[in-house]
Amino acid sequence: MARPHALARGTHGPSGSPPHEDSLTTFRCGASTLLPALWRGASSRLPTLWCRASALHPDGDRRRRPTISHRSPMRSLARPLPARRPRPACTIPCPGRKRSAIIRPPGPLTTSPPPFHGAPMDAKHVYVEDLKNHVGETVTIKGWLYNNRSKGKIQFLQVRDGTGIVQSVLGKGAVDDATFAACDHLPQESSLMVTGAVRQDARAPGGYELSLTAVTIVAQAQPYPIALQEHGVAFLMENRHLWLRSRKQHAILRVRAEVMRAIRDFFDSRGFVALDSPILTPAACEGTTTLFNVDYFEDKAFLSQSGQLYVEAGAMAFGKVYCFGPTFRAEKSKTRRHLTEFWMVEPEIAYATLDDVMNLAEEFITFIVQRCLERRREDLKVLERNTALLEKIRPPFPRMSYDEAAKWLHDKGLPFEDGNDLGSPDETALSQAHDKPLMIHRYPTKVKAFYMKPDPQRADRALCVDVLAPEGVGEIIGGSQREEDLAALERRLEEHKLPRAAFEWYLDLRRYGAVPHAGFGLGVERTTGWICGTEHVRECIPFPRMMYKIYP
RNA sequence: UCCCCGGUAGCUCAAUGGUAGAGUACGCGGCUGUUAACCGCGGUGUUGCAGGUUCGAGUCCUGCCCGGGGAGCCA
Structure with a gap:
């Protein structure tokens, strides 16, 4: 009772009409075992596609597959291929012949597609x-x-x-x-x-x-590029759309989905209002980092590097809010911790202090980790994650002031200069020394963003906190109490040489009922990477965007 | 932007300056409990590109291109 199936028809294009070239890529003419006699007869005229390596590029030459880079955008797609030894555009194995045959462009399809084998699916x-x-x-x-x-x-x-x-x-x-x-x-x-x-x-x-x-x-698939063997990162990254099917990638992205769900559940169940911040913004939130430029009609705009300023407005309206969405950073960072596009959740709370958000961050991280242990244990097993380390993630988390951290680094003999921001190696060392997330607070005001409130006890220290995930993972949260005083904020804008006109609306939040308020941002991919024990954040987002890399 | 490492078959990798080779994928054959199954047979190629040294370069030198990791910066 074999019969054609709608899905199969779909792969061959409309019956009786010339198939689009792409539509032929889903079956092969070498598969004579699959085809009834009539179809097999037609197959010798059929052009298709059993090319050894044509999965990625129409000319079948993997070395010419599209690699889009900063220096050579769309190079291989935009330019004609250089003249070289002629290659078959596409080959099929031909019984009785040593060499593969050269395939001509497809002719019209006049025969019906091959039927499926096996019984109809009534189970x-x-x-x-x-x-x-x-x-x-x-x-x-x-x-x-x-x-x-x-x-x-x-x-x-x-x-x-x-x-x-x-x-x-x-x-x-x-x-x-x-x-x-x-x-x-x-x-x-x-x-x-x-x-x-x-x-x-x-x-x-x-x-x-x-x-x-x-x-x-x-x-029937063409020979699948990702074999059951080790592959290099570059190859896998260019095949990210297929790599997603692999067991580990599958497990990581399921954990990511759970992290995202836990984030929403946590804030939604605590009375926070989801208030999304814009992605297109008129100015830098923090001024220091590089932003992606966008043509905005006759004007210039940027892709948001943080929703924080906007959730501050939200907190003044709703009390407790959070935004959750993609964030863009154009810094030329090539490390295992960096993406140019990543997801961040940013809660913001009116009438909150630094201590309030530190306590919230502690509960929040615990909630996410325990949720993943509860619901994604099988995936963590696939990833061979030591879950005993994750079980320990419960309050209280160790807390250390910047000055205490500096002293700790000195005692360890690490080359660290007082007054500077903590460098990556410093954070790694601090993080490795703890089995729970480490909260470092009160960094020097001068190394932090303009909106952070200086400590009233000591003006050269800001009321801020970074949370470093353990095992050497490093920063997953950055947060602070915000400066609510209008005059102080105006001074800070000047010191940071920021265009005041772009921040007038932000200053309004201080003119009309300023209150102490605080919040933080948590990076989804870094958090997922920590929970999964993943070496690189690029595996913690379905289609990573990194410096010079935007394909697929 | 700077520093370090790398580029050989579709993929993962070998190859004292002297004939470019394995495994895997793929094809054919065998096998009724395999665990990345196994056994036999089949050939992969502009050694990233361009120069240079040499009787001879995958190998040494120079420049460039591409990739990876790190610094700064950050989630």
Whole structure:
């Protein structure tokens, strides 16, 4: 009862019309085992695509795949390729011939697409993560082939569906021979639907497996670039859109999603109003860092580096607010801690002091970590994270003033100059020395932003706090009590040489009912990276944006 | 912007200045419990680019390009 499926038709373009070249990329003409006689006859005229390395670039030459960089924006896409030894645009293996054939552009498709193999899917569709509730039932998993270990007359198809991976066992005779043979040649990441009885079996990774009675191949993949082997970072980054399917990346991004949900749950349940700040802004919030420029009609604008000034307005209106969104920094930082686009949550509270936000940060971090332990333990296991270290993350967190930190660094013999901001190596050393987040407060006023309130006890120290995650991770929170005095703030703007006109609205917040207030910002990717034990923040966001890197 | 490391097959990597080679992926064959399965067979190539030294350069020198890590700055 094999029949074409809507999904399959979709991959071949409208029936009877010439397919778009791209639409052909989902099947291959070398797959004669998949095709009935009529279709196979047509396949010799079909152009497609079983190129060894054409997954990323239409000319099949991986070395020319688009790499977009600051110095050579869109170079490989914008310029014609240099003249060189002619290469086949696309090749297919031809039985009986040593060399691959050169493929001509596609002609019109006149035959119908190949039918699927296997029985129609009348079994209940379930997700891999729910399989344990369906032992003994016959169910269908819809997903992609993670790996196939073929052992002659028995095949072990490992199918992933986004919620997990399940091993399904296909014995010869369980399905028709054509389907069995097709499965034996299925490349990694081919999409397929498998139907079978759910069994508990200790031999299966994950503990449950399927005894298959039907397999439907939705789309046979081209050879998948990301093999089950080690790959270099550069290669994986250029294949980020596919890398997301890998187990570790999958686990990290699920933890990230949990972190984001925990953030919202924490503030929403405490009476904070979500008040989003603009992404397009007229001026720098802090003045010191480099911003991305944007043409804003006839004017100039910037991508926001912080929503803080705007949530201050929000706090005066709603009492407790937070903004949560992307933030942009154009600094040329090339380290494992930096992205040019990252997500930040910034709570701001009226009538709050530095101590209030330090206490809040402590509760907040604890909430996020414990939530991930509670709900994403399996992912942390995939990541081989030492969760015992995370279990310890509960109040109180150690607190240290800047002066105490400076003394600690001196005692350790680290080259640190009093009065300077803490450098990266300093923070790393401090962070490594603690097994809980370390709160360092009251940095020198001169190294901090203009809006931070100086300590009334000591004007050369600001009422601010940085929270350093342990294990050498470093800063995940920066916060402060804000300067609420109009005259003092005006002086600070001048000292920082900031354009006053752009800040008039901000000064208004002091003119009309100023109150003490405070807040902080937490970086989502750094926090996720700490919880996951990830080496680099680029793995903690689906499509990282970094210096000179904006593809894919 | 500065400092350090790197660029060889689609991918991961070898190769005293002397014939560019493995594993993997891919293809074919074998195998009814595999765990990145295994066994046999099949060939990968402008050694990042441009010069230079040399009888001879993947290897040494110079410049450039690209990538990675770090400093500053920051979440």
